[in-house]
Every structure is written in structure tokens, then in C-alpha cells.
Amino acid sequence: MPITGGWSPRCRRDRMAEHSRAWVCCQLGAREHFMVPAALHRRGVLSRLITDAWLTPRSVLRAAAPRLRDRFHPGLDGCVTAFTRSAMAFETREAVRGSSGWPHMLRRNDWFQAKAIESLRQQDAGEIVLFSYSYAAQRLFAYARQRQWTTVMAQIDPGPEEERLVARLHAAHPGLEPGWQPAPEEYWRRWREEIDLADHIVVHSEWSRDALARAGVKAEKLAVIPLAYEPPVEAAAFERTYPDRFTEDRPLRVLFLGQVILRKGAAALLDAARELQHEPIEFIVAGPNALNRNVERAPGRIKWIGSVPRGRAAAFYRDADVFLFPTQSDGFGLTQLEAQAWRLPVVATDRCGAVVRDGVNGRRLSEGSGAEIASVLRDLARDPARLEAMSRSARVDQRHSPDQFAAALLDRVSSSTHAIEA
Numbered sequence: 067m068p069i070t071g072g073w074s075p076r077c078r079r080d081r082m083a084e085h086s087r088a089w090v091c092c093q094l095g096a097r098e099h100f101m102v103p104a105a106l107h108r109r110g111v112l113s114r115l116i117t118d119a120w121l122t123p124r125s126v127l128r129a130a131a132p133r134l135r136d137r138f139h140p141g142l143d144g145c146v147t148a149f150t151r152s153a154m155a156f157e158t159r160e161a162v163r164g165s166s167g168w169p170h171m172l173r174r175n176d177w178f179q180a181k182a183i184e185s186l187r188q189q190d191a192g193e194i195v196l197f198s199y200s201y202a203a204q205r206l207f208a209y210a211r212q213r214q215w216t217t218v219m220a221q222i223d224p225g226p227e228e229e230r231l232v233a234r235l236h237a238a239h240p241g242l243e244p245g246w247q248p249a250p251e252e253y254w255r256r257w258r259e260e261i262d263l264a265d266h267i268v269v270h271s272e273w274s275r276d277a278l279a280r281a282g283v284k285a286e287k288l289a290v291i292p293l294a295y296e297p298p299v300e301a302a303a304f305e306r307t308y309p310d311r312f313t314e315d316r317p318l319r320v321l322f323l324g325q326v327i328l329r330k331g332a333a334a335l336l337d338a339a340r341e342l343q344h345e346p347i348e349f350i351v352a353g354p355n356a357l358n359r360n361v362e363r364a365p366g367r368i369k370w371i372g373s374v375p376r377g378r379a380a381a382f383y384r385d386a387d388v389f390l391f392p393t394q395s396d397g398f399g400l401t402q403l404e405a406q407a408w409r410l411p412v413v414a415t416d417r418c419g420a421v422v423r424d425g426v427n428g429r430r431l432s433e434g435s436g437a438e439i440a441s442v443l444r445d446l447a448r449d450p451a452r453l454e455a456m457s458r459s460a461r462v463d464q465r466h467s468p469d470q471f472a473a474a475l476l477d478r479v480s481s482s483t484h485a486i487e488a
Contacts, residue, residue, distance in 0.1 A: 087111075087192070087193035087194060087195050087216065087479075088111060088112070088113035088192060088193070088194055088195070089106050089111050089112050089113060089194075089195045089196075089197055090112075090113050090114055090115075090116065090186070090189065090194055090195070090196050090197070091103040091106065091112065091114075091115045091116065091197045091198070092116045092117075092179075092182050092196065092197070092198040092199075092202075092203070092206050093115060093116070093117045093198070093199060094117070094118050094174070094175065094178045094199065094202045095117075095118065096136050096137050097199060097222070098293070098294065098295075098400065099136070099139065099296075100115070100117075100139040100142060101294040101295065101296065101468050101471075102197065102220070102294060102468075102471070102472075102475075103115040103139075103142060103145070103197075104139050104141045104142055104468060105294055105468035105469060105471050105472035106197075106472050106475070107141060107142060107145060108141070108468065108469060108472065109469070109472045109473070109476065111472075111476065112145060113189070113194070114145050114146065114147055115142055115145055115146050115147070116146075116147045116148075116182045116185055116186070117137070117146065117147075117148050118148065118149055118150075118153045118178050118181075119131075119134045119137045119148055119149070119150045119153045119154075120137050120138060120146050120148035120150055121134050121135060121137050121138055121150065122138055122143060123138065125150075127150060127151070127154070130154070131150075131154055134150070134153075134154075136376050136377075137150075147185050149178075149181045152181065156174070156177050160173065160174070167247060168247065168249060168250050168253065171253075172250075172252065172253065175201060175202040175256075176205075178202055179202060179203075179204070179205040179206050180205070182206055183205060183206065183209050186206075186209060186210075193215070193216075194210070194213070194215040194216070195215065195216045195217075195218060195479055196210040196215050196216070196217050196218070197218045197219075197220070198217075198218075198219060198220075199219065199220050199222055200219055200220065200221045200222050200223075200225075200257065200260060201222070201253070201256070201257060201260070203217075203219050203260045203263075203264070204256045204257075204259045204260045204263070207219070207259075207260060207263035207264060208259075208263060210263075211263055216265050216266075216479060217263055217264050217265045217266070218264065218265065218266045218267075218268065218475070218479065219260060219261075219264040219266070219267050219268070220267075220268045220269075221267050221268065221269050221274060221278065221397065222397050223274065223395075223396070223397045224273060224274045224277030224278065224395055224396075224397060225257065225274075225277060225278050225281050225283075226254060226257075226281050227277035227278070227280055227281050228277060228329070228395040229248055229249060231329075231394060231395050232246070232328065232329045232394070232395070233248060235328040235329065235333070235394060236328060238333075239328060239333050241358060242328060242332075242333060242357055242358055242361070243327055243328050243332070243356050243357055243358070244358055245356055246327070246328070246356070261283055261287075264287065265287070265479075266287060266289060266478055266479060267283065267287045267288050267289070268289050268290075268291050268475065268478075269288060269289070269290055269291075269397065270290070270291065270292060270293040270397055270398035270419050271290065271396075271397060271398050271418055271419040271420065272290060272420070273395070273396075273416070273417050273418060273419075274290075274397050274398075275288050275290050277395075289474075289478045291471060291474045291475060291478070292398075292419065292463075292465050292466050292470075292471070293398045293400060293403065293419060293466060293471075294466060294467070294468040294470075294471035294472075295400065295403040295404075295407075295462060295466045295468075296467070296468055297403075297407035297462050298380065298407065300380070301380070301407045301408050301409075304384065304408055304409055305409070306408075306409045306410065306454070306457040307454070308387065308450040308451075308453050308454045308457070309450060310450065311450060312346040312347070312447050312450065313346050314346055316346075317346040317347055317348040317367065317447075318346060318347045318348065318387050318388065318443065318446065318447040319348055319350060319385065319386045319387045319388075320347060320348065320349045320350065320386070320387070320388050320389075320390050320443060321350050321352070321382055321383070321385075321386035321388070321389050321390065321405075321410070322335055322349060322350070322351045322352070322353070322389075322390045322391075323352045323353055323374070323379060323382055323383075323389070323401055324353045324391075324401055325353055325354055325356065326351060326353050326354065326355040326356060326357055327356045327357070328394070329393065329394055329395055329396075330391075330392070330393050330394070330396075331390075331391070331392030331393050331394055331415070331434055332357055333436070334392045334434055334435055334436040334438075334439055335349065335351070335390065335392060335436070335439070336361060336364055336366070336436070337435070337436020337437070337439075337440075338366075338436040338437075338439035338440040338443065339364070339365070339366025339367065339368050340364065340365045340366050340436070341436060341437065341440040342366065342367075342440050342443060342444065343365050343366045343367060345444060345447060346447060347367065347443055347444075347447050348367045348368075348369065349366065349367060349368045349369065349390075350369045350371060350382065350385075350386065351368055351369065351370050351371060352371040352372070352374045352379075352382050353371075353372075353373065353374060354372070354373045355370065355372065379404065380408065383404060383405055383407075383408035383410050384408055386405075386410055387410075387411075387453060388410065388411050388412075388413055388428075388443070388446060388453065389401070389402070389405035389410045389411065389412045389413065389428075390413050390414075390439065390443075391405075391412060391413065391414035391415070391418070392413075392414070392415055392431060392434040392439055393414070393415055393417055393418050393434070394415070394417055394434060395417050395418075396417065396418035396419070397418070397419075398418055398419035399414070399418040399419055399421070402414060402418070402419065402421040402422070403421060403462050403466060405460075406421060406427065406460045406461060406462050407461075407462050409457045409458070409460045409461070410457065410460060411427060411428040411429075411446075411453055411456035411457055411460055412427065412428035412429075412460070413428055413429045413431060413439070413442055413443070413446075414428065414430065414431060415430075415431045415432075415433075415434040416430060416431070416432070417434070421463075423459075425456075426456065426459050427456055427459045427460045427461070428456055428460070429442050429446070
């Protein structure tokens, strides 16, 4: 069973002595597959991870909560404070009351922070660095400031600038994504408080850094650290092959995996599929579809897969010929790294983390329009040998290694501390 009480000394290592402060990570959800606390743990500085749910492979709760089965990391077991049963009870109550959307998200963020603070009250004395993610850190950071701890926030997206961009997309495509609603003022008020309370704000792309700077975030607080990612072991020996040419019977298979929403470039995807409907090019769209259901009858060779469990995503990467990521705005876009791990060339915009080296391991889109996507895919479909060369160059760069991420994070906090002391 997951730890549900106070701090566990099993998480400390001898290397903790190299650093003056221990780190506590507060994480709502399985963001980045718990890569940040795992990386800090390997560096010997993690005191513990506080999260909402944790299910070991032998947990009796796995059958009752299939959506929580990915809430586990083998390298962290024994370092975790979790509230699994309470989280399940909370979600049940919310479902009974019909809660959804932004009100549900705000209440869940409040619930988690209240539970985390209860646990933090048991934290042993000493210098602590509290790491948390944006939109669920306001109360945590306020508590940390009371105890004179250092606060580090990972900003998961480009903030209010992104919302303004998305609002323009919806104005241009009315009714295409009927469920979208802008965040309430309370959401952004809390975020502004998080920004003020954070000593350091980590983003994963220049796109996010620039958007936050335009929103008034102080440049000295911002640090760009590439997203941490560890490729699956089984992908290491994978070799991708391509046919001599693409045909109606063996089309170019273009994978779009993730949320099917306007922000991710769904409108451009539909436009490209319409333009390419008579070409030997097939789109596989895997992920929760928030668009008007009429789009599934739109012209073009599109296979609508629907939501895909994380464990099945690898099969889609293996079977595709190219990965399409036409996002209009993203903090980074982890799927780019997942695709590269499987030697899959990526076609992406520059409105996210920089993974694509144009013409080397994929193609960079300058605007991400349907016409541009169609042009790029048409060229690739006519030159399978070029795709094969890109596949050979596709790999996850060492700068994304969890160890390098942890080193950069520790250096950022350590250097600022030394500057203050000087």
C-alpha cells in the first residue's frame, strides 16, 4: 500500500549531504510519469513525493480504479505520501453532484492542496525546497513561505497568453469545439498569486518563457529547462522501415496522438486531410476527441481511434510513418519525445519545445496551417527514402535525460542562493 502518513527516511541518500536543502515534490496527477521526483531521488536530494493517488502493482485498489493504474513509479516506492482512498472518495462525491469543467478542477486543486498541507505539517525541520506545478500550488507556496522554504514552480503551459490565442482560434472556428470555455477569473487570480509566491519558475520551452514574460512574469524568476524524459527500454533496439513507395494499399501513415482540440491544431489537421483525400496518405487520430462529432464524417482518409490508454500508445508510434504535432501552443509537447524514442520523424510547429531539426529528424512547420501540413506530407509521401533517413536520425537528445534535468534544477536553485549570500 502507498504511504499515507508522514515523512519516510527511506527516501534520503548519503548524497543529500552535498546539498544544503532537501526537496519535497507536490504533484497532483501523474504528470510526466513522475519523472521530476524520480530524477531528484536519483540525485539523492528528494525527501518525499506528495501526490493524490499511488497504486503499487499489488494494490487491491487497482481493480476498483483502472484510471489510476499509471499512478506508480518503481523508483519512488517508499518515498511517497498519497491519499488514494480519499482521492477516490472525492471524485465519487464530485460525480454524484454532477461537477465538471472548471468548477470541478478548482475544487480538486483545493482538495489536494489541503491534504498536502496536512502532510507538510509533519515535515522534519530544516531547509526545504518545495516543488510543485502551476495551478495547484497557491496554498502550498503560501504555507512554504510561512516556514521560509524555497519555492519552485513548474509552469505547465504558456499561461494567459495561450488562452488568448485559443480564444482567437475558437472565434475563427465557431462550434468546432463546443465544450471549450475560458478559465474563470478565479483561476487566473490564483495563478498570479502562485507567480508572486514562487522563487523560481521552470518552463520547458522558449515559447512558454516568452509568453510568460509578455504576461508580466519577471524574467529573473524564469528558467528554461528542457523536459525530462526516459525512453522505454523496448524502444532502444527498434528499427523502422519504409516501403519503396506509398500506394493506396500502403499509404503514408500519419499519426496524431493526443487531445483532439483546436489548440493542438485539430482544425489544420482537418484541412490537410481534406486537401490530401485523393493522395496515398492516411491519418490516424488517437486521443480524446473534443470536436463536434460531425467531423468524423469530414472528407479525408482519417481513422478516428478515440482515447488510448498510455500502455497502448507505443503500438501507435511503432505502426506510424510520421508523427504530426501541429500545436498552436504548448508548454512543450511530450509526445514529440515519445515519437522520437520510437525513431518516428516528427512534423511540428515551433510553438512548443524544440525537438525537430528541420530536414534531419523531421520537418518544422512555420505556421501550422492545413495547406502547409498538406504540402509537407505530400513531399514526404513522394520520398520514402528521405523519411527513412530522418528515422535514422530520430532519437531523444541527451539534454532531456532526467539526470540532466535534475542537475539543471539543482544548479538553478543553488546558484541563486549563493548569489543572495554573496
